[in-house]
Amino acid sequence: MILMFRFIHASDIHLGSILHASVKASHKIDEILKEAVYSSFKRICDAAIKCNVKFIILSGDVYDRELSTVKGSRLLYDESKRLEENSIDIYIIRGNHDPLGDGRELFTLSSNVHTFNYEEAEAVEVKRNEEIVARIIGQSYKSKWERRKMISSYNVEDTSVYNIGVVHTALEPNSSNYVPCSIEDLKGKENIHYWALGHIHKCKIINDKKPVIAYCGTPQGRDIGEEGVGGALLIEVREDLSEEIKFIPTSPVVWKKVKLNINECIEEPTGLNDLEELIIEKGEEILNISFQAPEGLESIQSIDNVVEGYIVQWSVEGKGKLNELLREDEENAVKYLMERVNKKLLNRSPFLYSDSVLINTSKEMSDMNYLIKNNQVLKEMDGIAVLCLEDSNLRKDIISTFGSIFEKDGDTEDQDEGKIQLSDDLIEEIISAAKEIVIEKFLEKGEQA
Ligand SMILES: [Mn+2]
Structure with a gap:
């Protein structure tokens, strides 16, 4: 035609x-x-x-x-x-x-x-x-x-x-x-x-x-x-x-969020240097991947020739010993990681700039499921947590007690920049973090007794 x-x-x-x-x-x-x-x-x-x-x-x-x-x-x-x-x-x-x-x-x-x-x-x-x-x-x-x-x-x-x-x-x-x-x-x-x-x-x-x-x-x-x-x-x-x-x-610049789960590594990182290596490795991977056009569309030219650099937000996730280490002096740990990774990848072509490192790890609780199953109090607490996620009325109550710092996730154009957007993912994250804190405190009390 x-x-x-x-x-x-x-x-x-x-x-x-x-x-x-x-x-x-x-x-x-x-x-x-x-x-x-x-x-x-x-x-x-x-x-x-x-x-x-x-x-x-x-x-x-x-x-x-x-x-x-x-x-x-x-x-x-x-x-x-x-x-x-x-x-x-x-x-x-x-x-x-x-x-x-x-x-x-x-x-x-x-x-x-x-x-x-x-x-x-x-x-x-x-x-x-x-x-x-x-x-x-x-x-x-x-x-x-x-x-x-x-x-x-x-x-x-x-x-x-x-x-x-x-x-x-x-x-x-x-x-x-x-x-x-x-x-x-x-x-x-x-x-x-x-x-x-x-x-x-x-x-x-x-x-x-x-x-x-x-x-x-x-x-x-x-x-x-x-x-x-x-x-x-x-x-x-x-x-x-x-x-x-x-x-x-x-776009000369591409924004990218990258999740790093420390439990999914061949060898779990135990020190800051291990984590640093892990991030750099992942960064190299990003720099070597070829781009695909969105929606499966054909691109009129190679996208790789268009992109001059990446801005990456890292999120370190998972459970393990590394959590305590990172939490001890989180601010300086993050600062160290960003400096090291940027030193290594910022001068590449295309460049890779690490804009932030979010520490989202949690305490290791390998026997959490066992505890929940066998302890009546924790079992009930877990039941409530599940209900909080599933019962829409209860969920509404919880959201209203979260306070006014959160805003219901809406049209990106209408968002109040001073508030945190409360997406479904974030609600689940808060509830599961709360559950972990309860178990943690419960175990601490147990140890003291
Ligand atoms: Mn617009």
Whole structure:
């Protein structure tokens, strides 16, 4: 089937924002981190020129704040000029981080840039030699919360061209602050071929055939909550209006959480030096693994050539003697490990920067199950712990006694930064840690007696 045109779907660039890490020890790496968000956008534009696309769609949050920074605005200005020279247009909707109601462009953008207004949904025709080849329907946010069910007015009659709907949404149908709508709502719009979604920072193809529903994710994650390779999507539209989707890797920096279970090692580490070796070994492994594109998509180029470095959060887990050793002077143990590992892996190419080491080990209690089984008090306590996890009413009671430092895990955009997000995993962790403390204290009392 003959190729008709290509376009890029990108989103959530967050120009003006920074990565939440800095490497003071290395000027070169600190520069890479500072420039990563900007570099990722330049790479999208590089790919657009190289792949000869007709246009780029940006599905919201181009800027990080309502008042776009001079640097971020200037980059969009420069890149759109570069794209103009290559006859590539840019279609932008504004999201919750850069609503159109409060923000004006600091620079006068070239005529190849179209920003959708916020008053109502608007359809723009894309032409080639006077012939319409695609139609793009979009609407910008007016303010940081957008409760209008925008897509109900994304109506299009003509199905002879490729129709693209652009929405910045959390895909939550009920009382959402980010354009309430459901997957079914999107599927119900029969004349749309492709839904270019923004807001969720992870690449995800929700529906792979008409209508395609896709989040392209952010081109560069900014903290440990945004793990993995960031990028954009390249869509090749054929003459029969079917399409092929490929991944464009763009993030210079990759965030990664790594769990190290000391019980799963061939030889259990007993000293700080053993643990240090273990982390370095695991780090080397990470540096040698080849990247895969998310969602099983084919990547337009080797991802390994795109990634300049990793920022890793280590979590040391398991039960054993090492626990006491680490807990004795946890602060300095962590400091030591980070210094040693960074000395070894920071100057590699790509670099591997250890941003944090979390000590999540616990005391060795090999006969815990035996104790629970054979001691009436512990047996009852274990029963309560199980009930706490399974009984939803009891669980609610417990959560309310946890106190206001915790916040129910919700939409990442609505989170109170001063609070700890209470995910199901964390609740289970707290309850099992509490259980262990009770057993520990119980045994200590036993020893004293
Ligand atoms: Mn965003």
